[in-house]
Amino acid sequence: xxxxxxxxxxxxxxxxxxxxxxxxxxxxxxxxxxxxxxxxxxxxxxxxxxxxxxxxxxxxxxxxxxxxxxxxxxxxxxxxxxxxxxxxxxxxxxxxxxxxxxxxxxxxxxxxxxxxxxxxxxxxxxxxxxxxxxxxxxxxxxxxxxxxxxxxxxxxxxxxxxxxxxxxxxxxxxxxxxxxxxxxxxxxxxxxxxxxxxxxxxxxxxxxxxxxxxxxxxxxxxxxxxxxxxxxxxxxxxxxxxxxxxxxxxxxxxxxxxxxxxxxxxxxxxxxxxxxxxxxxxxxxxxxxxxxxxxxxxxxxxxxxxxxxxxxxxxxxxxxxxxxxxxxxxxxxxxxxxxxxxxxxxxxxxxxxxxxxxxxxxxxxxxxxxxxxxxxxxxxxxxxxxxxxxxxxxxxxxxxxxxxxxxxxxxxxxxxxxxxxxxxxxxxxxxxxxxxxxxxxxxxxxxxxxxxxxxxxxxxxxxxxxxxxxxxxxxxx
Amino acid sequence: xxxxxxxxxxxxxxxxxxxxxxxxxxxxxxxxxxxxxxxxxxxxxxxxxxxxxxxxxxxxxxxxxxxxxxxxxxxxxxxxxxxxxxxxxxxxxxxxxxxxxxxxxxxxxxxxxxxxxxxxxxxxxxxxxxxxxxxxxxxxxxxxxxxxxxxxxxxxxxxxxxxxxxxxxxxxxxxxxxxxxxxxxxxxxxxxxxxxxxxxxxxxxxxxxxxxxxxxxxxxxxxxxxxxxxxxxxxxxxxxxxxxxxxxxxxxxxxxxxxxxxxxxxxxxxxxxxxxxxxxxxxxxxxxxxxxxxxxxxxxxxxxxxxxxxxxxxxxxxxxxxxxxxxxxxxxxxxxxxxxxxxxxxxxxxxxxxxxxxxxxxxxxxxxxxxxxxxxxxxxxxxxxxxxxxxxxxxxxxxxxxxxxxxxxxxxxxxxxxxxxxxxxxxxxxxxxxxxxxxxxxxxxxxxxxxxxxxxxxxxxxxxxxxxxxxxxxxxx
Numbered sequence: 017x018x019x020x021x022x023x024x025x026x027x028x029x030x031x032x033x034x035x036x037x038x039x040x041x042x043x044x045x046x047x048x049x050x051x052x053x054x055x056x057x058x059x060x061x062x063x064x065x066x067x068x069x070x071x072x073x074x075x076x077x078x079x080x081x082x083x084x085x086x087x088x089x090x091x092x093x094x095x096x097x098x099x100x101x102x103x104x105x106x107x108x109x110x111x112x113x114x115x116x117x118x119x120x121x122x123x124x125x126x127x128x129x130x131x132x133x134x135x136x137x138x139x140x141x142x143x144x145x146x147x148x149x150x151x152x153x154x155x156x157x158x159x160x161x162x163x164x165x166x167x168x169x170x171x172x173x174x175x176x177x178x179x180x181x182x183x184x185x186x187x188x189x190x191x192x193x194x195x196x197x198x199x200x201x202x203x204x205x206x207x208x209x210x211x212x213x214x215x216x217x218x219x220x221x222x223x224x225x226x227x228x229x230x231x232x233x234x235x236x237x238x239x240x241x242x243x244x245x246x247x248x249x250x251x252x253x254x255x256x257x258x259x260x261x262x263x264x265x266x267x268x269x270x271x272x273x274x275x276x277x278x279x280x281x282x283x284x285x286x287x288x289x290x291x292x293x294x295x296x297x298x299x300x301x302x303x304x305x306x307x308x309x310x311x312x313x314x315x316x317x318x319x320x321x322x323x324x325x326x327x328x329x330x331x332x333x334x335x336x337x338x339x340x341x342x343x344x345x346x347x348x349x350x351x352x353x354x355x356x357x358x359x360x361x362x363x364x365x366x367x368x369x370x371x372x373x374x375x376x377x378x379x380x381x382x383x384x385x386x387x388x389x390x391x392x393x394x395x396x397x398x399x400x401x402x403x404x405x406x407x408x409x410x411x412x413x414x415x416x417x418x419x420x421x422x423x424x425x426x427x428x429x430x431x432x433x434x435x436x437x438x439x440x441x442x443x444x445x446x447x448x449x450x451x452x453x454x455x456x457x458x459x460x461x462x463x464x465x466x467x468x469x470x471x472x473x474x475x476x477x478x479x480x481x482x483x484x485x486x487x488x489x490x491x492x493x
Numbered sequence: 494x495x496x497x498x499x500x501x502x503x504x505x506x507x508x509x510x511x512x513x514x515x516x517x518x519x520x521x522x523x524x525x526x527x528x529x530x531x532x533x534x535x536x537x538x539x540x541x542x543x544x545x546x547x548x549x550x551x552x553x554x555x556x557x558x559x560x561x562x563x564x565x566x567x568x569x570x571x572x573x574x575x576x577x578x579x580x581x582x583x584x585x586x587x588x589x590x591x592x593x594x595x596x597x598x599x600x601x602x603x604x605x606x607x608x609x610x611x612x613x614x615x616x617x618x619x620x621x622x623x624x625x626x627x628x629x630x631x632x633x634x635x636x637x638x639x640x641x642x643x644x645x646x647x648x649x650x651x652x653x654x655x656x657x658x659x660x661x662x663x664x665x666x667x668x669x670x671x672x673x674x675x676x677x678x679x680x681x682x683x684x685x686x687x688x689x690x691x692x693x694x695x696x697x698x699x700x701x702x703x704x705x706x707x708x709x710x711x712x713x714x715x716x717x718x719x720x721x722x723x724x725x726x727x728x729x730x731x732x733x734x735x736x737x738x739x740x741x742x743x744x745x746x747x748x749x750x751x752x753x754x755x756x757x758x759x760x761x762x763x764x765x766x767x768x769x770x771x772x773x774x775x776x777x778x779x780x781x782x783x784x785x786x787x788x789x790x791x792x793x794x795x796x797x798x799x800x801x802x803x804x805x806x807x808x809x810x811x812x813x814x815x816x817x818x819x820x821x822x823x824x825x826x827x828x829x830x831x832x833x834x835x836x837x838x839x840x841x842x843x844x845x846x847x848x849x850x851x852x853x854x855x856x857x858x859x860x861x862x863x864x865x866x867x868x869x870x871x872x873x874x875x876x877x878x879x880x881x882x883x884x885x886x887x888x889x890x891x892x893x894x895x896x897x898x899x900x901x902x903x904x905x906x907x908x909x910x911x912x913x914x915x916x917x918x919x920x921x922x923x924x925x926x927x928x929x930x931x932x933x934x935x936x937x938x939x940x941x942x943x944x945x946x947x948x949x950x951x952x953x954x955x956x957x958x959x960x961x962x963x964x965x966x967x968x969x970x
Contacts, residue, residue, distance in 0.1 A: 082737045085615045138562045138791070141927060229706050230790070230927040253930035257791070260559045313707070314615070314734070450618060450707040453730035 055407040060471045064408075067332055067467035074459040076104065076324035081314040081454045088311040089351035090122025090282040097307050101287035101323075101348045108331045110289030110346065118350040118361040120284045123147055125234075125311055126275030128248060130220075132258060133157065135266040140258070141230040141251040142220070143312065144276040145204060145237040146354050148247045151218070155273035156181065156246065158217050162262045166203045170210055178215035181270050182207070183222075183250075185259055190226040192387065194440030200224045201235070208237045208247035218246045218272050222255035227445030230254065234310050234448045236354050246274050284308070284350040286358045291334040293343040293477065300345050300369070301477045302431075303329060303469075304359075304378040304422045306352030313452030317382030317443060321457050321465075323348055325379040329469040333477065340477030342374060349422040352380070356421060363425035370429040374483045375476050377434050378420025379469065382447075383461040384438035386410060386468040390417040393432035397483035401434055404472045413437055416487070430485035434476075436468050532884040537948050541885075544809055544944035551936040553581065553801035558791040558931045565788040566828035567599025567759040574784050578764030578800075578825045585808045587766030587823065595827040595838040597761045600624055602711075602788055603752030605725060607697075609735060610634065612743040617735070618707040618728040619697065620789065621753040622681060622714040623831050625724045628695070632750035633658065633723065635694050639739045643680045647687055655692035658747050659684070660699075660727075662736055667703040669864065671917030677701045678712070685714045685724035695723040695749050699732035704922030707731065711787050712925045713831050723751050761785070761827040763835045768811040770820040770954065777822050777846070778954045779908075780807060780946070781836075781855040781899045783829035790929030794859030794920060798934050798942075800825055802856040806946040810954065817954030819851060826899040829857070833898055840902035847906040851960045852953050854911050855897025856946065859924075860938040861915035863887060863945040867894040870909035874960035878911055881949045890914055893964070907962035911953075913945050 056064065080100060087097035098115060105113040123146060130140040161176060162183040163169040169177075169184060184203040189196035203221045211219040223233035232251040250258060261268045287307060293299060305322030309315020330344045349358030363370070375393070388411035391401045405412045418424065419433030426433070446456050476483065533541065557577060564574035575592060582590040600623060607617040638653060639660040640646040646654075646661060661680040666673035680698045688696040700710035709728040727735060738745045764784060770776060782799030786792020807821045826835030840847070852870070865888035868878045882889045895901065896910030903910075923933050953960065 078737075082734060083613050085613065136560050136562065228932045230708060230930065231706065253928070253932050256930075256932060257559060257562075260555075451730070453707065453733075455705045455730050455733060 056471070060407065060474065063332065063336065063470050063474060064467045067470045068463050070328065070332070070463060070466070071459060072331060073324040073328035073462050073466045074457065076327055077316055077320040077457055077462070078454055079104070080320045080323060081316045085314040086311045087307065087309050087315060089120040089284060089308050089354050089357065090279065091311065094284055094308055098285045098287055101307055104327065105287065105289035105346070108327060109334065110330065111292045113289040115285035115287050116361065116365055118284050118286055118358050119281050120351040120357045121354055122279040122282045123354060124277060124279060126150060126277060128274050128276070130248065130270060130272045132261055133269040133271055135264055135268065136261055138257055140254045141232055142248045142254065143232040143234050144274045145208065145247040145249060146234055146310070147237050147278070148208070148274060148276045149244045150274045150276045151246045151272055155271050156217050157269065157271045160258065160262065160268040160270050162259070166207055166210065169207065174214045177211070180216055181218045181220060181272065182211050182216045183220045183258055183262070185222050185255060187222065188224055188226055188444065190441060190444070192439050192441050193437065194381070194443060196226070197224060197444055204235050204237055204249065208245060209239050209242040212239060212242035212245045216245060220270070220272070221249050223249045223252055225252055225444055228252045229451060231449040231451050234312060246272060248272060248274060286350050286362055287348040289346050291330045291339070291344040293341050294339040295341040297343045298372055299342040300373045301342055301473055302345050302347060302373055302376040302423070303473065304347045304349055304376065304420060305380060306358065306422055307348040308351045308353055309452070310353055310448050312448070312450040314454065315452055316454045316457050317452050318447050319352070319380045321382045321462060322379035324462065325465050325469055328466045329473055332466070332470045333474055336474070340474060342477040344473065344477060352422050356425065359422035359425045363429070370426060370431055373426065373431045375432050375434055376419050376423045376426055377436070377469070377473070378423050379465065380420050381438040381440055382443045383457045383465060384440055384443055385461045385464050386436045386438055388413040388437035389472070390415050390435040390437060391433070392417040392419070392486040393434065393483045394485065396481050397432050400476065400479055400481045401472070404475050408468055408471055410468065427486070430488065432483040432486045434472065436465070436472065438465060537884065537951065540809065540813065540947050540951060541944045544947045545940050547805065547809070547940060547943070548936060549808060550801040550805035550939045550943045551934065553804055554793055554797040554934055554939070555931055556581070557797045557800060558793045562791040563788045564784065564786050564792060566597035566761060566785050566831050566834065567756065568788065571761055571785055575762045575764055578784055581804065582764065582766035582823070585804060586811065587807065588769045590766040592762035592764050593838065593842055595761050595763055595835050596758050597828040597834045598831055599756040599759045600831060601754060601756060603627060603754060605751050605753070607725065607747060607749045609738055610746040610748055612741060612745065613738055615734055617731045618709055619725045619731065620709040620711050621751045622685065622724040622726060623711055623787070624714050624755070625685070625751060625753045626721045627751045627753045628723045628749055632748050633694050634746065634748045637735065637739065637745040637747050639736065643684055643687065646684065651691045654688065657693055658695045658697060658749065659688050659693045660697045660735055660739070662699050662732060664699065665701055665703055665921065667918060667921070669916050669918050670914065671858065671920060673703070674701060674921055681712050681714055681726065685722060686716050686719040689716060689719035689722045693722060697747070697749070698726050700726045700729055702729055702921055705729045706928060708926040708928050710925040711789060723749060725749060725751060763827050763839055764825040766823050768807045768816070768821040770818050771816040772818040774820045775849055776819040777850045778819055778950055779822050779824060779850055779853040779900070780950065781824045781826055781853065781897060782857060783835065783899055784825040785828045785830055786929070787830055787925050789925070789927040791931065792929055793931045793934050794929050795924050796829070796857045798859045798939060799856035801939065802942050802946055805943045806950055809943070809947050810951055813951070817951060819954040821950065821954060829899050833902065836899035836902045840906070847903060847908055850903065850908045852909050852911055853896050853900045853903055854913070854946070854950070855900050856942065857897050858915040858917055859920045860934045860942060861917055861920055862938045862941050863913045863915055865890040865914035866949070867892050867912040867914060868910070869894040869896070869963040870911065870960045871962065873958050874909050877953065877956055877958045878949070881952050885945055885948055887945065904963070907965065909960040909963045911949065913942070913949065915942060
């Protein structure tokens with residue numbers, strides 16, 4: 017195995033010289049080399065091709081979505097998903113398959129309905145935000161006051177919103193890197209708390225979404241210390257309609273009814289399995305995804321696809337002629353969606369061995385094709401990942417990796433992280449809606465993601481490169 | 494006006510000669526000339542350009558969908574839509590605006606829900622078919638038996654389906670001409686009657702649809718003399734899921750609950766307005782669309798867009814320097830969706846003057862761009878329409894025009910018909926669903942449809958061509 021590593025390093029050195037000769041080195045400009053992967057060595061090319069030809073990941077996400085389906089934290093579906101995870105890891109032949117208990121909240125959506133009452137009556141397609149309190153049994157009927165942004169709402173006089181239903185009408189931009197989500201999601205996360213503190217009766221948001229279907233997008237909200245008021249998302253066409261009614265200049269009245277409520281906490285689990293390293297089993301490459309989903313769809317893109325990607329990646333690498341030197345640890349996290357319970361529990365339970373985590377990665381963006389690589393590692397680790405990006409014909413992206421939400425609790429320990437940046441152009445059409453179903457996963461795209469994971473993880477797991485620690489400075493999440 | 498007509502005829506003769514010189518004449522092969530419209534005379538080109546630059550049609554469909562919204566037969570929304578139609582025609586300056594009473598059925602959807610109970614439990618997104626009876630209050634729970642086509646169901650032993658819930662799992666093909674709809678719709682129209690006659694407890698169909706969203710597609714079913722059993726459509730992803738459960742080979746159980754029911758008939762109305770002809774006002778070019786919609790969406794593509802197209806076309810032609818010689822009669826029909834009540838009532842009420850209907854056209858395919866022309870007219874009428882197709886750069890399609898559903902009751906009287914064939918590739922993604930909303934109407938495409946209607950109607954309405962009678966033989970509808 018060591019000689020194989022040595023020959024790989026020699027080869028990489030050669031490529032580095034070639035790159036210098038070509039005037040390369042600025043990998044942020046690697047776009048033009050993306051269409052071919054001239055530098056992929058034969059073993060990696062074979063691994064990539066095997067991944068591209070395999071439908072294992074698609075079969076896994078089909079199994080999870082068809083046989084289990086919706087699996088929100090605390091639900092019966094979630095318990096079945098944990099059983100599915102254990103059984104699947106065992107079936108795939110993983111080592112050390114076990115669960116670790118995680119306490120999770122148990123919020124239930126109940127019945128959600130609403131209607132615009134005036135000036136032009138319409139039934140409204142809406143859904144409660146995750147964690148929302150319910151309305152009184154008779155619902156809430158009040159005048160609507162609209163704001164285009166959270167900032168405009170925050171700076172409004174309390175008197176303007178007291179006793180009203182507030183409508184936050186911010187639109188989300190569609191981009192390949194999905195940054196529009198992060199830019200828009202504060203209306204969902206923080207809007208209801210702002211509303212509660214200002215004396216509003218309820219908050220409605222335009223779905224944080226790029227699609228345009230009558231299927232509203234849920235997602236977690238957090239009240240903090242603010243008075244808890246009911247909060248719901250309107251589908252994009254319904255938000256358009258409410259905006260048109262507001263724009264008419266006539267008083268707009270809305271009726272909202274939610275029977276959502278929070279039940280006592282439940283115990284769920286992180287599901288963990290390993291492909292033990294051949295020569296450095298104590299060094300861990302962590303491959304994460306989250307097993308929970310929202311309740312509305314069957315959790316195919318969020319995050320059945322991610323579970324399938326990391327499971328299929330580990331299975332592929334377990335079958336290589338030379339097993340990776342380092343251990344691959346697959347973790348299917350509990351309750352990412354409503355408070356990162358699984359990620360926090362993992363960081364705490366494994367605190368003592370975080371120094372042995374040579375890399376952490378998460379798959380949580382559906383089946384969007386991989387276009388780039390980002391890192392938050394040591395300089396040597398970054399050099400290695402740059403070489404992988406180049407060899408796979410992927411763009412190098414200077415934005416520091418964030419590793420995915422479930423790995424964010426590892427940041428304090430400076431665990432090295434990498435992201436395979438997936439195309440997010442379509443992801444936010446269906447994410448957190450009833451439309452998150454198997455047909456939204458493209459089998460070919462999914463195989464491309466697995467192929468990228470497999471080659472990158474193989475390279476890191478068979479390299480002696482010291483990947484950490486990650487740089488201390490991180491952008492705020 | 495007569496001299497204008499004469500000069501137009503001279504010009505058309507000249508074009509016919511030019512066509513011969515170019516070896517033309519087979520207009521079915523006109524595809525290659527579609528990208529340019531070299532033969533459009535200046536007045537028609539100006540009319541086309543005026544239509545393309547106008548947002549009148551989009552403003553009209555926005556007004557109907559925002560201010561009225563869902564307007565199924567018999568509903569309060571339908572009554573508001575009739576008021577909207579009258580007010581809009583008056584506002585546009587039409588002559589002879591009036592309503593004609595139409596008796597319509599009043600079916601109400603009620604609450605519709607269902608779930609796959611075994612082997613893998615899932616909530617199911619479904620909706621009752623129009624006209625369906627309800628289930629008992631406790632719902633219906635039974636084993637599922639699936640058939641890929643209506644024919645396979647029809648030929649199955651009654652014993653195989655008695656006491657079962659039948660699942661008709663036929664897929665619809667996506668085509669530009671929308672023929673996949675006609676090929677697939679028998680499962681919806683006739684499947685429940687077949688089920689009733691065979692002793693099934695209920696019928697579920699895969700939505701007759703090209704889209705893939707958790708928004709099921711409703712549409713009328715008819716029981717005839719068969720026992721009435723509850724009937725519902727599953728959304729496409731839910732049909733995929735049920736098919737996967739059936740394919741597992743395990744017994745599949747389903748629970749269905751519908752509170753749908755039929756109330757006493759109501760009186761609605763056809764809304765009629767004219768742009769009176771300048772020299773031959775007794776000759777009528779009929780422009781139809783239907784004012785009713787299904788209840789789930791706001792009826793933007795079906796058929797708010799059609800209402801807007803015919804209203805905008807008539808308004809544009811009313812504003813020409815020379816008003817058309819013949820009368821344009823815009824009819825917004827009552828209740829197309831659930832039995833063609835308005836179309837039948839019009840044919841009966843206007844029986845005596847059907848011989849004066851020189852052409853009938855309907856717009857009922859959303860805002861899909863016009864790509865072709867079809868006719869069912871006299872040979873002279875067909876020659877005129879072929880010249881219009883050529884001049885507009887549209888394909889000539891040899892399939893006989895059907896004029897649209899509302900005009901089908903006029904066929905017996907051999908009223909000449911024309912179709913401007915619209916691109917149906919996307920129409921059946923959203924048709925008959927909650928997703929039939931304003932955002933599905935493309936303003937630019939809609940203006941292109943109006944431009945085609947305006948030029949064609951202008952040519953026919955200002956021509957002395959005897960357009961009828963239509964050929965007797967018609968393909969069965």
